[in-house]
Amino acid sequence: MDRKEFLSLMGASAATIMFAGCLAGCKKSSDSSSTDGPSNVDFTLDLSQSANAALNNNGGYVYHGGVIVARTSTGSFVAVSQTCTHESYNVVFQSANNRFYCANHGATFSTAGAVTNGPASKALKQYNTALTGTSLRVYS
Ligand code: FES
Numbered sequence: 640m641d642r643k644e645f646l647s648l649m650g651a652s653a654a655t656i657m658f659a660g661c662l663a664g665c666k667k668s669s670d671s672s673s674t675d676g677p678s679n680v681d682f683t684l685d686l687s688q689s690a691n692a693a694l695n696n697n698g699g700y701v702y703h704g705g706v707i708v709a710r711t712s713t714g715s716f717v718a719v720s721q722t723c724t725h726e727s728y729n730v731v732f733q734s735a736n737n738r739f740y741c742a743n744h745g746a747t748f749s750t751a752g753a754v755t756n757g758p759a760s761k762a763l764k765q766y767n768t769a770l771t772g773t774s775l776r777v778y779s
Contacts, residue, residue, distance in 0.1 A: 676720025676764025
């Protein structure tokens, strides 16, 4: 093998190694636009029941069926998956900051479930809410 052959071979090997490394390392590890949470959600909370009394106050929240339902500081209802997308810790609602918060590693999410601070990289799944009298329906 002469010098030219050797350099050509080494160049091809280096390119192969770099390409293989890129395949493994360049893959996007997260997709902040994707969401995570239970599918086919459809339940109704009776706000006259003591178990749901927290929702009668702005800033209150309850968990039901894998969903956290909260009443914002302005009195509207929001619902997202209760499980942090980072390592499956339950999030809480912080009305003063109008966000969902995971105390495990500090991730925060908007009231629509979007990640506003890591380490979580995937959004919480958002659900619809509809209030009729004292019945609050939460659904996909
Ligand atoms: S488990 Fe929620 S931030 Fe880590």
